[in-house]
Every structure is written in structure tokens, then in C-alpha cells.
Amino acid sequence: MTPVLVVFDLDGTLLDTHADLVESLNYTIAAIDVAPVSYDDLTHLVGHGAKVMIERACSLRGHPLSQEQLPALLDRFIAHYTDNMPGHTAPYPGLVEAMDQLKSAGCKLAVCTNKLEGLARSLIEKLELTHYFDAITGGDTFTVRKPDAQHLLGTIERAGGDVRNSVMIGDSINDILVARNAGVPSIAVPFGYSDAPVETLGPNRVITHFKELTPALIDELIMDFTAATPTAAAG
Structure with missing residues (x-):
């Protein structure tokens, strides 16, 4: 039987990246004299990658961008963010212990994020977490991104992995939707960057701390999901 696969979102799920995202975003938009954003703004900005985050920040501050302005701003963001890795970013409490438990139980782990794949890989490497993951995909890995099912698939x-034996964990509507679209059960965490309470997004489970993420919980979730949806996506 194919091993269980636990797929994680990155920002706001695996890693608390908020301070560095805000810092690099504000550095980027300062180049065009846009007022800085705050952590409170972040929930409305993240989830669709750096390009959209820059666009949304500028729009939020009443400074809509032209498509011609974006490439240089994106390059500025990527350079600043990369040069300052890992900065203040750290795994959420209990994450490493939970991943150790899952790996010991024979689970595979992966990352599915809308962050650029290069940025995601660099950040995970800087935090010495790369060895945990059997795959790391970003918003530019495929021709589609979350919530399109093909990103998760x-x-x-x-x-x-096998779609019938996989679970998606995330903090936002994109994560819950990509799981639903792919026919995979989902777990939501409330400590990330969602602009709505995660329990209202329709996940199959909510955990409030990674100490709750046990192999038993994953097995139970997959069994319950399979029983409820016996024809869940077989491919």
C-alpha cells in the first residue's frame, strides 16, 4: 500500500513568515513611494504569491500598478527576501516534533505552496528542514496553482503518493479549496493568515497546535473521508 502523504502549505502553516513578508513587501513598495503595510493587512495580501501580494498592497494603499511596473518590483522583492533569509521566520511550535512522529510512522511529507518554488526551497533549506520533504512545489512549478486541483495532484x-491516501494541511481558503477540488481531506490551522475564521472554510478537521497532528489523527481522517466519499478522486 502507498504510504500516507501529508501535504503542507508553507506560509502561515509550516512557517511563521509574517515579519519577513511584511519587511520585504514594505521595502519593495517604498521604491514607488507607497505607504507601508502592517501585519494586520497581511491576511488580505498573502496566499497567491509575491506578485499578487505586491499588487494587492499597492491597491490597498490607493496606488494601482501597471503591468509594466510589476517585473522590477517583483525582482526587488525576491532579492530582498532572499538576501535576508531566514530572518525572523521559524517553524510553528510543535511542527518539527509532529513531522518526526509522522516520518517515524512511515508517512511521506510534501509542501504545496503558492510561493515561488525557488523562494520556498531556499527558505526551507536555510531552516534545515529540506530532508523532511519528498516534494516541494510552488506557485510556478506547474502551469496552475492552488486552488486548482492539479497543483495538489x-x-x-x-x-x-496516492490521492486516496493523502491529506492537505493549510491556513487559508486556497488550501481547503485545493483539497476539495482534488478529492483529498483537509486540516486547517487557525494561527496563519486567513482573513476568515478557518472553521468557516469547511475543512474536515481543525487543529490549534501541531501537537494534535499525530499519525492516528491522519489515519482516522483518511478513513472517515473515504467512508463518507467512497468514490473520492481515484485519479
Whole structure:
């Protein structure tokens, strides 16, 4: 039987990246004299990658961008963010212990994020977490990104997993929707960057701390989901 695969979102799920995202975003938009954003704004900005985050920040501050302005701003963001890795970013409490438990139980792990794949890989490497993951995919890995089912399905394939034996964990509507679209059960965490309470997004489970993320919980979730949806996406 194919091993269980646990797929994580990155920002706001695996890693608390908020301070560095805000810092690099404000550095970027300062180049065009846009007023800085705050952590409170972040929930409305993240989830669709750096390009959209820059666009949304400028729009939020009443400074809509032209498409011609975006490439240089994106380059500025990527350079600043990369040069300052890992900065203040750290795994959420209990994450490493939970991943150790899952790996010991024979689970595979993967990352499915809308962050650029290069940024995601660099950040995970700087935090010395790369060895945990059988696949890391970003918003530019495929021709689609979350919540398109093919982003998650492609991640599962790269990790050597099976859609019928996989779980998606995230903090936002994109994560819950990509799981639903792919026919995979979802777990939501409330400590990330969602602009709505995660329990209202329709996840199959909510955990408030990674100490709750046990192999038993994953097995139970997959069994319950399979029983409820016996024809859940077989491919």
C-alpha cells in the first residue's frame, strides 16, 4: 500500500513568515513611494504569491500598478527576501516534533505552496528542514496553482503518493479549496493568515497546535473521508 502523504502549505502553516513578508513587501513598495503595510493587512495580501501580494498592497494603499511596473518590483522583492533569509521566520511550535512522529510512522511529507518554488526551497533549506520533504512545489512549478486541483495532484505525484491516501494541511481558503477540488481531506490551522475564521472554510478537521497532528489523527481522517466519499478522486 502507498504510504500516507501529508501535504503542507508553507506560509502561515509550516512557517511563521509574517515579519519577513511584511519587511520585504514594505521595502519593495517604498521604491514607488507607497505607504507601508502592517501585519494586520497581511491576511488580505498573502496566499497567491509575491506578485499578487505586491499588487494587492499597492491597491490597498490607493496606488494601482501597471503591468509594466510589476517585473522590477517583483525582482526587488525576491532579492530582498532572499538576501535576508531566514530572518525572523521559524517553524510553528510543535511542527518539527509532529513531522518526526509522522516520518517515524512511515508517512511521506510534501509542501504545496503558492510561493515561488525557488523562494520556498531556499527558505526551507536555510531552516534545515529540506530532508523532511519528498516534494516541494510552488506557485510556478506547474502551469496552475492552488486552488486548482492539479497543483495538489501534481505535488502528490512528485512525492510518490496516492490521492486516496493523502491529506492537505493549510491556513487559508486556497488550501481547503485545493483539497476539495482534488478529492483529498483537509486540516486547517487557525494561527496563519486567513482573513476568515478557518472553521468557516469547511475543512474536515481543525487543529490549534501541531501537537494534535499525530499519525492516528491522519489515519482516522483518511478513513472517515473515504467512508463518507467512497468514490473520492481515484485519479
